[in-house]
Amino acid sequence: MGNWERLVWNQRDALISGLAVTIEICAIAFVAALFGGLALCLLRMHVRALRPVTIGVIEFCRATPIFVQLMWVNYVWPELFGWPNSFFTAGWVALALQSSGYLAETFRAGIEAVPRGHREAGAAVGMSPALILGRIVLPQAGLMVSPSIVNQFTVIVKSSTLVSVITVQDLMFQSQKLVNVWYEPIEILTATAGIYIVLVFAVSALGKLLADLLRRRFGVAAN
């Protein structure tokens, strides 16, 4: 047990700072993915001219493996677009890219599941389409698909381990650095795996709780 103390507990500062970076990058990626997914979804549904392009982007985001996307964003985009200019940015952009595709489809399913009658009721009292969308359709759609949204967040957290490959100093990176310094992988890697498992479990459990709470509060039937 002395090893655990020496290798893990005493190094907790490094691990904690890594965990902070992980949480940070995941949070930014998640918010970006929500916006990106929503944008793609609405573009797909309402801007007919761009539909093939939008669908192409969505399918590309969903079908390409996250690692491939990460490498591509990190090595190719700076040459093409001059951005991202930091590894951290490349990291969250790639993570957001992956989830935007899924969230776009998730939102679409949610929006289509909102009963037509609700829209008609809104129109009947003179609401504009934008108002109907914002006040009636999206809130219900969001509540209905909230479990899927929570799931995407866990996907982001799990995929974030890969950003260590492009030298973002997340938890994975810090733990690998420690292994390289101490040459004793057992305790460090096991502890890291344990932290990730607990983190993902916590995110998933809390997310589920929050989603259920909101859904019950707002009366959307559990799916």
Next chain:
Amino acid sequence: MTEAPCIRVSELYKRFDMLEVLKGVSFDVHRGSVVSMIGASGSGKSTLLRCINHLETPSAGEVYIDGVPLGFQVDAAGRRRPRPRAEINLLRRDLGMVFQQFNLWPHMTALGNVIEAPIRVRGMSRKEATALGAACLAQVHLEDKANEYPARLSGGQQQRVAIARALAMQPKVLLFDEPTSSLDPELTDEVLTVMRELADTGSTMIVVTHEMRFAREVSDRVMFLHNGTIEEQGPPEQVFGAPVSERCRQFLSKFIA
């Protein structure tokens, strides 16, 4: 009839958590007779039926099939040992059951449903079983639907296939749990007709039902259950015509005979 009863139910009690559903039920069923069980919802009749083939395990009391107890075994030293589930499963070969919800297996054809147990449980060859299955389907007048999947059959047809499935195991007793309650009115007749024919050929049947006309015309004996006990029991003329129990009278008054 001096022979041993085909089925003997002895002091059966069943409790679900705090609720006592069966409170000491005892009766015999002799070979070849048709017994109907009637009563209000919650009277315990379905539970009683399901205890007979141990789909529900009785809290106390026992069921004997041709003298053999279902839930326990008497070993060489004369002590009682509870029977393991696997053995109970096997003893159920001799009891056929038809459910309210038909419960046909959707991934097998009608014939497939019927021959599955004979092949797998009785060890029949496929050839033998298919012949037997075809005969059973013919008995329920569905020989032309042998290769149809349940989803393509009407409710009445599905229930008849379910009866054929029970028959294929050549059981000593057939148990019917409200067989027509899930059917549209137009479809109940085809099922009741088949059940009548079975009764006429001498099958031993225990039927839980709301079909009073059937109970009256086909049964040898009718039992009225109320709150977990048998309130009234006897030949149909008595139970339907001149019931002793007040509650039975009240229950029957709701049905226009």
Next chain:
Amino acid sequence: MSESLRQSLDLSLFWEYRTVLLRGLVFNLYVFLCAASVAITIGLGAALLRINRAWPFRVLGTLHVEIFRNAPDYIMVVWVHFVLPLLLSPILGWRVEFHPFVSAVIALGFVYSGYYAETFRAGIQSIPRGHLEAGRACGMSERLILWRIVMPQVVRKMLPEGLNQLVSLFKATTIVSLIAVPDMMYQVSMVTAQEMRPIPLYTGAALVYFAVVFAVAQAVRLASERWRQSIYA
């Protein structure tokens, strides 16, 4: 930028190295097939544990699922490759070393067994109780009921979900390059190190993976649609 744009659209470098790169893709497939077999068998086992009558088995099954479903692929791959041999060596008495391919298959297999366990469990528990009772009423043993009544229906019901998870698994195989399994991403990084031109290579790789995964995913989607419309509700 237009120069770089032209460069990225000019995939001739990718084409030049296509043999070694596509051989890498075959490796992805190879890892995928082995990991999928592991995932499905162990997943089924874990699902059966989770619905077992005895609570120790249920706890074991739940632990398995929660650990592997919540574990990131990458950390598991690294852990299996670097830590597991060190744990096994003292037990088995000889110096255990995993070929990266083996580590990848074990790690991905176990992680995805977590997902499959849930898929199977949901499927099994969705079979109406009545079907089981009908089997019992005929005298069928529990094992017979499981294999002849429950599993055929479960496979049919959960096939779309199961196929989707296979697609995810295939995408996950790209990370095995990080422990030096010579898949396509590994080859890309090797060639990039040599040729110093990442754009055509990484773009090409992205397009190839996209094409493969997209094609398969579409096929799965179509098959699932047709499935849902078949006689079998």
